Amino acid sequence: MPFDHVHEETKVCNICNTEKPVDDFFVNKRRCKECQYVINKSYSKLYYQQHKARLIKLNSINYKIKKINSKPNGRPRIYDQQSEGISLLL
Numbered sequence: 001m002p003f004d005h006v007h008e009e010t011k012v013c014n015i016c017n018t019e020k021p022v023d024d025f026f027v028n029k030r031r032c033k034e035c036q037y038v039i040n041k042s043y044s045k046l047y048y049q050q051h052k053a054r055l056i057k058l059n060s061i062n063y064k065i066k067k068i069n070s071k072p073n074g075r076p077r078i079y080d081q082q083s084e085g086i087s088l089l090l
Contacts, residue, residue, distance in 0.1 A: 008022055009021065009022060010022065011025050011030070011032075013025075013030070013031055013032040013035055014030045014031055014035075015031050015032070015035035015039075016032065016034075016035055018032075020032050
C-alpha cells in the first residue's frame with residue numbers, strides 16, 4: 001500500500017506526551033509549540049545570566065563604534081545668515 005496520500009492530522013509531543021493537531025507543532029519537529037516556547041524561555045534566561053558580563057562588554061563596544069560613526073543630530077546649517085547679509089522677514 002503506497003503512503004503517498006497519508007497525512008497525519010495529530011502528533012504526540014515528546015515533552016508533554018499529549019496528542020495534538022499537527023498545526024500545534026513546528027514543521028518536522030516532535031515538540032509542540034507550547035513546550036518549545038517553555039524550553040526556549042528557560043534557555044534564554046540561563047544564557048543571559050551566564051553571559052551577562054560578556055554581553056554588557058560587547059554592547060558597550062558596539063555602542064561606542066556606532067557613536068563614533070554617527071552624524072550630528074539636527075538640521076544641517078547650509079549657510080550662515082549673518083555673513084551673507086540675509087535678513088529674516090517677519
